[in-house]
Amino acid sequence: MSSQVFDQVIVDIVDYVEKYEVTSDLAIETAWHCLLDTIGCGLEALDYEACTKLLGPLVPGTTVENGVRVPGTSFVLDPVQGAFNIGAMIRWLDFNDTWLAAEWGHPSDNLGAILATADWLSRNPIPGQKPLLMVDVLQAMVKAHEIQGCIALENSFNKVGLDHVLLVKVASTAVVAQMMGLTRQQVLNAVSLAWVDGQALRTYRHFPNAGSRKSWAAGDATSRGVRLALMAKAGEMGYPSALTAKTWGFYDVSFKGNPFTFQRPYGSYVMENILFKISFPAEFHSQTAVEAAMTIQGLLTQSGKSIEDIESVTIRTHEACIRIIDKQGPLNNPADRDHCIQYMVAIPLIFGRLTAKDYEDDVAADLRIDELRKKIHCIEDPQFTLDYHDASKRSIANALTVKFTDGSSLDEVVVEYPIGHARRRTDGIPLLFEKFKKNLARVYEVDQQTKILALTLDRPALEATAVSDFMALLTVRQ
Numbered sequence: 001m002s003s004q005v006f007d008q009v010i011v012d013i014v015d016y017v018e019k020y021e022v023t024s025d026l027a028i029e030t031a032w033h034c035l036l037d038t039i040g041c042g043l044e045a046l047d048y049e050a051c052t053k054l055l056g057p058l059v060p061g062t063t064v065e066n067g068v069r070v071p072g073t074s075f076v077l078d079p080v081q082g083a084f085n086i087g088a089m090i091r092w093l094d095f096n097d098t099w100l101a102a103e104w105g106h107p108s109d110n111l112g113a114i115l116a117t118a119d120w121l122s123r124n125p126i127p128g129q130k131p132l133l134m135v136d137v138l139q140a141m142v143k144a145h146e147i148q149g150c151i152a153l154e155n156s157f158n159k160v161g162l163d164h165v166l167l168v169k170v171a172s173t174a175v176v177a178q179m180m181g182l183t184r185q186q187v188l189n190a191v192s193l194a195w196v197d198g199q200a201l202r203t204y205r206h207f208p209n210a211g212s213r214k215s216w217a218a219g220d221a222t223s224r225g226v227r228l229a230l231m232a233k234a235g236e237m238g239y240p241s242a243l244t245a246k247t248w249g250f251y252d253v254s255f256k257g258n259p260f261t262f263q264r265p266y267g268s269y270v271m272e273n274i275l276f277k278i279s280f281p282a283e284f285h286s287q288t289a290v291e292a293a294m295t296i297q298g299l300l301t302q303s304g305k306s307i308e309d310i311e312s313v314t315i316r317t318h319e320a321c322i323r324i325i326d327k328q329g330p331l332n333n334p335a336d337r338d339h340c341i342q343y344m345v346a347i348p349l350i351f352g353r354l355t356a357k358d359y360e361d362d363v364a365a366d367l368r369i370d371e372l373r374k375k376i377h378c379i380e381d382p383q384f385t386l387d388y389h390d391a392s393k394r395s396i397a398n399a400l401t402v403k404f405t406d407g408s409s410l411d412e413v414v415v416e417y418p419i420g421h422a423r424r425r426t427d428g429i430p431l432l433f434e435k436f437k438k439n440l441a442r443v444y445e446v447d448q449q450t451k452i453l454a455l456t457l458d459r460p461a462l463e464a465t466a467v468s469d470f471m472a473l474l475t476v477r478q
Helices: 008-019 025-045 079-091 107-123 134-154 165-179 184-196 213-233 250-254 284-303 319-325 341-351 367-373 382-389 422-443 446-456 459-463 467-473
Strands: 310-317 376-380 398-404 413-415
Touching: 008 134, 008 165, 008 184, 025 079, 025 107, 025 134, 025 422, 025 459, 079 107, 079 213, 107 134, 107 165, 107 213, 107 467, 134 165, 134 459, 134 467, 165 184, 165 213, 184 213, 284 310, 284 319, 284 341, 284 398, 284 413, 310 319, 310 341, 319 341, 319 376, 319 382, 341 367, 341 376, 376 382, 422 446, 446 459, 446 467
Parallel strands: 310 376
Antiparallel strands: 310 398, 398 413
């Protein structure tokens, strides 16, 4: 089939991955920061049995000669299962990067596919192909971020009940197909297959069904991207009007008949403006609320008040926050709790912290948490909602007001931009490095930590490193 008959949205994605040269040093620098942070998030997830029970080969004991290494483990897997493992680790604790627009998502989820494919290709090189270097991984990350993020800017999949991981699948498919050296026709076929594919519902992110699938859904999507690229490489046909076909295309079936709209062409905008979760493992719409709650916890101590003196907490916020994480009633599991702004504000008010372990059952059993949750209420500030969507601001503002039973109150604490925002990079990046170091220490002995840090904190050296050498450095021997 001629490429001219493919839907323009598909053609534009393929043109971008094949032809665009990433020349923005800011984008590559941010991708470097993103790489370290994302790997660190995956390493922290290895502390949780709910995650590790899903890792490894599908058939226990299976290893693949020259297969994909999974950071922090001794697994050696095929590229599809390798992508699932890396992707599930990355996303498990809701601590990796975030993109907020008409659609929300976590573009570093694509690193599962990118690292798995890069390691696979490096260990099984195509004759005549140059060895892949880590700079190639950083460039692929920029492109995956851009595809997912640019589509998300103007197109809300959540409003039609679809989960944002479908954009992970599309972006991963396109980028790894190009990395694998597929022909243009094959890349077109692969991307069309991703749109035709069944798309995940948001059921598992919301009451009454919030559950742990939200922690591995991106791993599933990124591994599917690798699988579809491999199928296209094997000669599987594509579907040129996968989006626009009357009645049976994606637009009519899943998007209420509406075509996608775009705010900007693909470039490097998304990576340059990505949001890092640095201080708190919390759904991103709550990050500024948690920061404000930490400030208030200090003010409580100074004023001689305690949480028992609180009559109400009002959260002035933006519409997306209310739609996603404003939640009362029972919270059944960690996945439920880290999507409840009342829970994520109550924890720092009580304990002066918010860590991944604070979502576990033993902490949640503290009766003070639910008592305080009942007193916390959200109201929308229309200006906060406008600023959230304003491309020049992209704020994620929250403001907390605490009133006491004696009629007094604390001054409202407002935080417009979380520390992981592009506007706070100077404050955020040193803390991002510290987060990475802390996560390395969870898994590796001191000597291995030292070697990893010596390479990864030296950007020029890291960029020039072969992917296979980088992945070997992250392996844990049995």
